[in-house]
Amino acid sequence: MERRSVLGYGAAALGALGLALFVGWWQVDGPGGPEPDGRRPLPLTAMEFDLTDHQGRPVGPDTLVGSPTLIFFGFTYCPDVCPTTLADISGWLDALGEDAEQLNVVFITVDPERDNVEAMAEYIGYFHPAIRGWTGTEQQIALAVEGFRATYEKVQTDGGDYTMNHTASVFLFDAEGRFVTTIDYHEPRDFAVPKIRRAMNEEKTEGAT
Secondary structure (H helix, E strand, C coil): CCCCCHHHHHHHHHHHHCCCCCCCHHHHCCCCCCCCCCCCCCCHHHCCCCEEECCCCEECHHHHCCCCEEEEEECCCCCCHHHHHHHHHHHHHHHHHHHHHHCEEEEEECCCCCCCHHHHHHHHCCCCCCEEEEECCHHHHHHHHHHHCCCEEEEECHHHCEEEEECCCEEEECCCCCEEEEECCCCCHHHHHHHHHHHHHHHHHHHHC
């Protein structure tokens, strides 16, 4: 699959932004939205959930162990934070060059009511081809979110619609499934890419100490 340019990712993010502009965005899933609940995410090896990727294949935490991993929670109707973050992630992957092939990069929906396999496949197609989309039942999504110590909730909006209030950070794990750190919303690339490289090199670092 031909890789899209960084400019292409930016255009995709702007296009996704036009999908919806919800009242109260700042408090819902913008900078005023929730952060992780303060507890350290479990190791991937201690999590237990079963989801489905955007190609219809069964996936879970075991799918991720063995390679460094980036995880981001969001939803396809997200007006700003999700397309912006996925565009940022796409830029980070471009900056990593061939090293990006060593990573698992997964976008997990917190809105399974609307984000089925087909919706996830269409949405992630706007971004870097390394990004995978995962969905599942409400119960399995809740179990996954709990393992990562993230947060989310449905928020009703005017006109009878709803949006999702969710953690906006990207979670980083090393190849052994151990939590390394997070990347905050809108964190500069000069900070984000070294964090990813740290996660990629965590096993070597611990072995040398």
